[in-house]
Amino acid sequence: AQSVTQLGSHVSVSEGALVLLRCNYSSSVPPYLFWYVQYPNQGLQLLLKYTTGATLVKGINGFEAEFKKSETSFHLTKPSAHMSDAAEYFCAVIGNNNDMRFGAGTRLTVKP
Amino acid sequence: DTAVSQTPKYLVTQMGNDKSIKCEQNLGHDTMYWYKQDSKKFLKIMFSYNNKELIINETVPNRFSPKSPDKAHLNLHINSLELGDSAVYFCASSQDRSRGGYGYTFGSGTRLTVV
Numbered sequence: 001a002q003s004v005t006q007l008g009s010h011v012s013v014s015e016g017a018l019v020l021l022r023c024n025y026s027s028s029v030p031p032y033l034f035w036y037v038q039y040p041n042q043g044l045q046l047l048l049k050y051t052t053g054a055t056l057v058k059g060i061n062g063f064e065a066e067f068k069k070s071e072t073s074f075h076l077t078k079p080s081a082h083m084s085d086a087a088e089y090f091c092a093v094i095g096n097n098n099d100m101r102f103g104a105g106t107r108l109t110v111k112p
Numbered sequence: 113d114t115a116v117s118q119t120p121k122y123l124v125t126q127m128g129n130d131k132s133i134k135c136e137q138n139l140g141h142d143t144m145y146w147y148k149q150d151s152k153k154f155l156k157i158m159f160s161y162n163n164k165e166l167i168i169n170e171t172v173p174n175r176f177s178p179k180s181p182d183k184a185h186l187n188l189h190i191n192s193l194e195l196g197d198s199a200v201y202f203c204a205s206s207q208d209r210s211r212g213g214y215g216y217t218f219g220s221g222t223r224l225t226v227v
Contacts (some may be wrong), residue, residue, distance in 0.1 A: 034215055038153075041221075042220055043116075043221050044202070044204075049215050088153055090155065097167070099157045099160055099168050100145075100204075102154075102155040104152075104153070104154055
């Protein structure tokens with residue numbers, strides 16, 4: 001069954017520093033992978049997705065992720081963190097029943 | 113225009129009551145979902161409907177019953193509410209069932225508190 005694992009429930013960076021949020025997947029078929037962001041008391045917003053094609057995917061707000069089959073990873077990065085990036089981030093994969101299955105989430109804190 | 117709208121946004125109720133959460137999408141999507149987010153932020157799918165047909169029914173107490181009057185609406189009715197039902201419930205929709213390649217669009221959530 002398809003699943004994702006997010007490494008690190010909490011990541012803290014300084015403003016202007018690199019953001020790296022880790023996600024590894026498990027899938028018996030080529031995976032469809034997603035990153036979502038959740039700001040406090042809000043719903044989930046799609047940051048980016050990988051289905052097929054180019055393995056480096058660019059998303060909104062300056063985020064990008066690279067699909068690495070050899071490492072079964074789909075890590076999310078942003079070159080320079082902004083205070084407004086503080087939120088909960090979720091990695092997700094489409095499961096066998098075409099349902100979206102989420103990782104446990106990573107809370108990003110940005111220090112001034 | 114809101115793409116996926118849920119009502120109410122907040123719901124506080126006593127144990128044993130019956131309540132409903134409504135969801136509507138104006139995206140023309142064929143598939144709708146209910147997710148539960150617990151206090152640790154973990155998201156778990158509860159139900160999935162495709163064009164009014166139940167597709168996914170995870171291990172959820174039968175006190176929870178989804179109802180889809182048409183493909184733009186998926187409501188969630190909960191009977192005999194328990195303290196453990198307190199959570200944020202999210203409605204979502206997707207364009208089709210072809211492995212969800214377009215991603216899901218989520219509503220803003222309903223925070224249910226059972227006292």
